[in-house]
Amino acid sequence: MLEKINSLIAEVDSLVANNADEIEALRIKYLSKKGAITALMADFRNVPAEQKKEIGVKINELKNKATEKLNALRASFETTDTDCGIDITRTAYPVALGTRHPLTIVKNEIIDIFSRLGFSLAEGPEVEDDWHVFSAMNFAEDHPARDMQDTFFVEAHPDIILRTHTSSVQSRVMEKQQPPLRIICPGRVYRNEAVSARAHCFFHQVEGLYVDENVSFTDLKQVLLLFAREMFGEDTKIRLRPSYFPFTEPSAEMDVSCTLCKGEGCSMCKGSGWLEILGCGMVHPNVLELNGIDSTKYKGYAFGMGIERITNLKYQVKDLRLFSENDVRFLKEFEAAN
């Protein structure tokens, strides 16, 4: 038995391996439950008492040598892996994912709903001229919205302004394209307002425009009803109230049944059961003509909504400033909606 142990010690001393798999195979061969060394230990029972001490010491020596040798072989591979500075066996760092901004989530949802209704996307510049924002949209020369109190002007260029609404994109599209037109235009708009919980100097809108032959107010109402149901739930009701905008005639404002109390009356809808969400109407014939479209042949409808407003109603955000502060705790609250 002594001879066998000695030859195993010599064998273990000269072990080589080329990779982790070969090391594992050696571990199994010598040190596992069915390995050569474990078998020797089982035989130890049959060793005569007077040899037990000597053989016991040798078996221990063999076992220690085998363990050390395998550890040394393993270490030699680990150092090879990190030689180039990269430990390819190391667990990767966890990747922390961000979340989409709530306004992006809601904007995408609006785009998705109108895409399914056949609307395509259009965009226009945020730094605009007076023509596209006001004149082409049938604002009278002395209309109060042109006032410095509402509009940001580019210094030294009284004609260049930051757009106050996305309706300017209506004009940008009509001047280039003849009907049929069916577009939605999401984007940022600016107004000269003091920043508070309920007002901001910039916010976001989505504009809609549909121009074709035989377009009626009923078409507008149907599309808006579909939109409201998709956005706020199947049981949502809408109501249209007469209103005024220079670029539509007739004009209306649309309310949806309160998203919180379902029309019962609560603090969010101030007891009325209704929440205003957008402005709309039939495109004013002047707007069609000003933008190169024959108003005797074509009619259209348009609508415009605030993305912040809709987000507030869906998620009960109480303070507009939260949208632009980039507080990660606020943004993380929308993780589930991503």
Ligand code: DAH
């Ligand atoms: N531009 C309007 C605003 O900023 C919103 C609006 C109302 C857009 C009626 C429209 C519309 O297209 O038809 O308040």
